[in-house]
Amino acid sequence: MGSSEVCLKPVNMSDDDHAVLTLRNLIFDICNQNGGGHGGSAIGMAAIGVALWKYVMRYNPSNPDWFNRDRFVLSNGHCAMFLYALNYLTGYDAWTMDELKGYGSAKENGYTTLAHGHPEIECPGIEVTTGPLGQGIANAVGLAIASKNLAALFNQPGHELVNSRIYCMTGDGCLMEGVALEAIALAGHLQLDNLVLIYDNNGVTCDGPLAWINSEDVNGKMRASGWHVLDVLDGCYDVEAIISSLNHAKCLKGKPTFINIRTVIGLGTSTAGTAKAHHGAFDAESVARSKIAAGQNPSTTHNPSERGLRFFRERKNHGEALEKDWEDLLMRYACEYPEKASDFAFRLRGAKPDLKTLLEHLDSEQFRGMPTRESNGLILEKLWDFSPSLCGGGADLVNSNKFVYSDSDVFHPSVSYKGRYIRHGIREHAMASVSNGIAAFHPGTFLPVTATFFMFYIYAAPGVRMGALSHLPVIHIATHDSFAEGQNGPTHQPVELDSLYRAMPNLTYIRPSDAEEVIGAWMWATASTNSPTMISVARDHVDNIPGTSRSRVAxxxxxxxxxxxxxxxxxxxxxxxxxxxxxxxxxxxxxxxxxxxxxxxxxxxxxxxxxxxxxxxxxxxxxxxxxxxxxxxxxxxxxxxxxxxxxxxxxxxxxxxxxxxxxxxxxxxxxxxxxxxxxxxxxxxxxxxxxxx
Amino acid sequence: MGSSEVCLKPVNMSDDDHAVLTLRNLIFDICNQNGGGHGGSAIGMAAIGVALWKYVMRYNPSNPDWFNRDRFVLSNGHCAMFLYALNYLTGYDAWTMDELKGYGSAKENGYTTLAHGHPEIECPGIEVTTGPLGQGIANAVGLAIASKNLAALFNQPGHELVNSRIYCMTGDGCLMEGVALEAIALAGHLQLDNLVLIYDNNGVTCDGPLAWINSEDVNGKMRASGWHVLDVLDGCYDVEAIISSLNHAKCLKGKPTFINIRTVIGLGTSTAGTAKAHHGAFDAESVARSKIAAGQNPSTTHNPSERGLRFFRERKNHGEALEKDWEDLLMRYACEYPEKASDFAFRLRGAKPDLKTLLEHLDSEQFRGMPTRESNGLILEKLWDFSPSLCGGGADLVNSNKFVYSDSDVFHPSVSYKGRYIRHGIREHAMASVSNGIAAFHPGTFLPVTATFFMFYIYAAPGVRMGALSHLPVIHIATHDSFAEGQNGPTHQPVELDSLYRAMPNLTYIRPSDAEEVIGAWMWATASTNSPTMISVARDHVDNIPGTSRSRVAxxxxxxxxxxxxxxxxxxxxxxxxxxxxxxxxxxxxxxxxxxxxxxxxxxxxxxxxxxxxxxxxxxxxxxxxxxxxxxxxxxxxxxxxxxxxxxxxxxxxxxxxxxxxxxxxxxxxxxxxxxxxxxxxxxxxxxxxxxx
Incomplete structure (x- = not known):
């Protein structure tokens, strides 16, 4: 496959080939409209986009929030225009051509656009905010956990209420990041066979050839991490092979699937296959050639052909039909399993049991003199029993964190996917980012909890930040929050980390002094629907201090x-x-x-x-x-x-x-x-x- | 192999078996002296300790800082007593029995001890501070880079001045951490065959069986990452097999080596093979049994037998002879290659060319109006040419970071190990922690530089912190340090990260406003010998502001x-x-x-x-x-x-x-x-x- 030659197919090209060109040509225009952007990988991924959006993924452009849609995560978030172009082509209402034109200019009137430099969760049809590499892969693992858990809890024979599959796109970069490597190991361990990681293997990074910085056997590493591995050798043109591998992945059970797809960055342009294609505008000649090949007028921009639009836009009807079928299923389910249906509706609308009253009436005398890590653990235990949306777990220090759980509640196929307790392993960073993914599955359906020593939240900081930026309610329990942590020494003793979390916008850092204030911290944390909370607790005993007040924590x-x-x-x-x-x-x-x-x-x-x-x-x-x-x-x-x-x-x-x-x-x-x-x-x-x- | 039975060998047990028991018994005493500690893994690793300290590693207890020693890194730093006991047994002067008795009590008079909860670099015979999991593996990669680089620069036929090998011990935890996975991939890519990673595979973590949280094929993953893999099936007793694999590793070229050694945590005690052995005191009966087996009086503590001490202490003479041989070699080298010998001595004593004068006389007019990332890049270029100790590189954004390098200067066997420019790949966390390892190789010999966007130093934060805590001079170049970074959006725009770095003890965060102050930042950074500096620079242009002053930056x-x-x-x-x-x-x-x-x-x-x-x-x-x-x-x-x-x-x-x-x-x-x-x-x-x- 030549890397710098666009394949000029005859006019009677197939619909798929035409659609690939339609998508590429729109990406060219978005990238070039303001003199550049991260277009090269997006161009190389076009055939993958057609396979996913036209043939494989279940979604409804008319209702981006349809509950049982498949979720797509663009972990290589710099390729944002790939996603934006597909959202436009398939007919998401919010994604007008005007919005696409905002990319790289941020419409100076009021500075608003949906087409941000990187995908942002607030925009319709964007599942999670991505950009900092590796985060999206961990988010996708979280989304897959959420889907598996709800499926285990609610699906009944003949009534598959929940079967969202998670598709995550990654470039070379994400696969080098520690957070992704942690999340990949966790996904393999949890046997998440509803998760597909699609590798845009273009062999080029920002600075040069991938071989300059990485020479591992990626497929071998993924297999060793407990994944199925499929290969697609021509990811630039062979839509059918991509579809086939994606459909094959649906049949592969017991493991997540990694699809290694060879592509060419900046395919068909003067910088094809080189690091120069990573960022910047494309040469006019190549763009014109590509447009002519698709039967488009090369002197116009942002002007997909009728044929191209028709090809993608029928997904609107298709999506509406999918949602309608699901609504019908839900009705039948409600007749057959009324109690479960009511629970399901309760979870879906983000309702919670009355935690406020529980917390208001909790007798703090029972915790008198306890280290706050202990009172916190006991309070969490009560809330956990009471509130089905609470889920999560710690990073292998839960005995010290006092995060008690029962073995039967573990989320793992060897126990059950009904479990809510997640053994994250010694993977603090992934723990935070996976939890963001769980929280992002559907608003209010899950309230993830993480736990480790406060000091080790420095490992998790990028994930905690992404959660705060993305308005995702996750509760982080940070124990051992001072030098009074039992002789581990300065490596384990935070003295400056509070400075980060106290300055982090949209994260509430609470450091309660006793059980009374721990209760207050939980009152705040469980009431928050659009921001994470960090509850910082101590290993040392605490005096009984008269006058502390749960209600005044707020x-x-x-x-x-x-x-x-x-x-x-x-x-x-x-x-x-x-x-x-x-x-x-x-x-x-x-x-x-x-x-x-x-x-x-x-x-x-x-x-x-x-x-x-x-x-x-x-x-x-x-x-x-x-x-x-x-x-x-x-x-x-x-x-x-x-x-x-x-x-x-x-x-x-x-x-x-x-x-x-x-x-x-x-x-x-x-x-x-x-x-x-x-x-x-x-x-x-x-x-x-x-x-x- | 029974996990809960200590192997009661006859009185005529071999010296090795006796030495293993001697080490275990001392570890029992250190662990139990104050009611607990992280003894279980240390007990399981005793045979590995005997193999390394008695037969494989080259070091001189009389001079812990002997330049050409092998370096040992305890990445599973919680097993500190393993290292402390060996330092005592082999006769490091500073490591008296009194110091060992400080473990867990920190001698209340003055609160000082060498036997900290985790190993600290300030103590003789400790190469790097470890504890937060994964860091040590990345440090070891840095140490191996340093050794390789100096060897390539100075070794001559028949004159192997530098051939330090790096031995790094890891538990299950480090191998799950992202920073370690990044560093492992980098080490494989760089083909560091002077690096051996020894896996204490005891199958147990803090919370329970390893299988609860990890089910990957570790050996397969290491092979896919470009490592040789060796197995030792009985790491509890088979000292010979461990020696054999360690010696085998010396012959394996072109890749680092991973030795997967099966051990039993808390071997021979009532909690053997369980998570309970991870932390806490050991039962008196098992300890007594082990002492009797070694011919020790079970009613005494901290009392290794004469035979045991003799076995280890001869390493003092051995080490002195090694150093003497090396000094002789150095003399011959000096006769044969006087110029190189002088350069070598210059590097070893931590001398630097006169960077201060260079910086004082640099004309800042040439940088007028440039974004500080650009003036910074040009200044770095001048310093790089002038100062051989500068080394390092960026995390795949060096075109944006303006960290210019020449292809011939790349540190990689495909170019040369003489190169100083390290392509860290998209591994920000490892970049920082590997750089700490390079700086730790020998004081002043290297002055590592790292580079990425400021925002992504949140990924590297745990490594930056460990460098600051360890007093290691590393210079971090953080570019794109505000929302004026070119439309990437909030995921790439720091607003709170300065709060962390400005609060971090022993790190100097400098945010210069123009080239004049960038020069001042480098004056500070290159003069610092015991702390890292972060130079925070911008993508946006800067006005020419009269009155800014390089000298007043200090x-x-x-x-x-x-x-x-x-x-x-x-x-x-x-x-x-x-x-x-x-x-x-x-x-x-x-x-x-x-x-x-x-x-x-x-x-x-x-x-x-x-x-x-x-x-x-x-x-x-x-x-x-x-x-x-x-x-x-x-x-x-x-x-x-x-x-x-x-x-x-x-x-x-x-x-x-x-x-x-x-x-x-x-x-x-x-x-x-x-x-x-x-x-x-x-x-x-x-x-x-x-x-x-």
Missing amino acids: KGAYVLQNDTEADVTLVSCGSSLQHAVRAAKQLREQHSIGCRIVSCPSFDLFDQQRGEYRESVFPLDGKPIISVEEYVATTWARYVTASVGMSSYGYSASNPSNYERFRLDSEGITSRVKEYLAFLDGRNARHMGWRSI | KGAYVLQNDTEADVTLVSCGSSLQHAVRAAKQLREQHSIGCRIVSCPSFDLFDQQRGEYRESVFPLDGKPIISVEEYVATTWARYVTASVGMSSYGYSASNPSNYERFRLDSEGITSRVKEYLAFLDGRNARHMGWRSI
């Missing part, structure tokens, strides 16, 4: 011990709060320094409060306000006049000795506060600027 | 435009500074609002300045000080009274439209400043607390 911060005559305010959270409270007692009793205490479990929630409330918590009267936390303190500077915190990594030693070592026990806090007050010498604290003390 | 922040009568101070950095400067001009000229301007390329460096200087930059006079940056603004609150920044993710649109959309162009800044001044209405800005405006 305020972000609140006054715990008021004293209008107080000389200073101490504010803290998590396992530090108890030390601050003890220090306040010492300051009062031994040094006659009056202390107010503020509990501040969540900056994100506090920043959403009205100015008046915020000022009532952190008054602007110039009296010192001092934060106390086992983290690098700079995050607090927006609220306080001084901070007691960390400026280095932690240390491998017992919890009490670390509090002493880093002067974060009550004695350390007390003496640092006294030093600060001596420095201030009665001056207005706000005049002196923020200080790390 | 101050972190400095006054760029002074005006003692100014109404406000604007402070900014990176590609935002030009917008702040333009806004200041507007404020002055159109609204008669006097403005001071501060350039603040690095918070880390500024925070190290004396209070007096800091106050001269950010006066405490109550006048408004306003930060301007395209990031979530909370990091600035420690210095300023208000911030113009981001509170959401970015948007897929052109650079200018994004500045307008987010009100970060000069008009947006001007109007936000005016709103703030109107709000203040002449009041002391510090009285009003920090505000996001």
